[in-house]
Amino acid sequence: MDSYFQKQKEYFEEDPEDIDNIRYYNVAKELKEILDKTEPIYNL
Template identity: 70%
Template sequence: MMKKYVLPTEGILLDSEEKAKNICHLFDSFYYEYFSPFFEKWNNLNVLYEFIKDKNEVEELESILGIFWQFKKAAILRLCNDENYQEYIEALVKRFELIFERRSESIDVRRYYNAAKELKEVLDKTEPVYNV
């Protein structure tokens, strides 16, 4: 879908009103056919929450939330006042703690473990935004 909206960056010479109209039409098409519907669908955190709340597969969550998806899911659960937040965040911290115990020499493992603990501390003090 996106490919048809990619404009060439070289070789465009707007030397006529007709060419300028064509470029404006491409931008309008992008806005009304892609940009606007995307933001209408994903207009608040509740929509994302409903989409991910029951997903547990690593590949699926990573493709939706990207890297550090575990931390993002924890934040979404907390902000949406999910009843499973506490269980999720405690399991997340425990998982990184176990990895840290086995590979304490790894700087990256230490960082993930510390980030998980810090995130839990911050989120536990954060009031939910949505009450689902």
């Protein structure tokens, strides 16, 4: 999950005005936060 988040962050930093980059970055960030909080449960 960390590598996916980092890749989306790179895309976002390359073109922060692109609506798709904004959406994917925000979703990846939220998903990473959720998985980090529930790591003991899901252990991904």
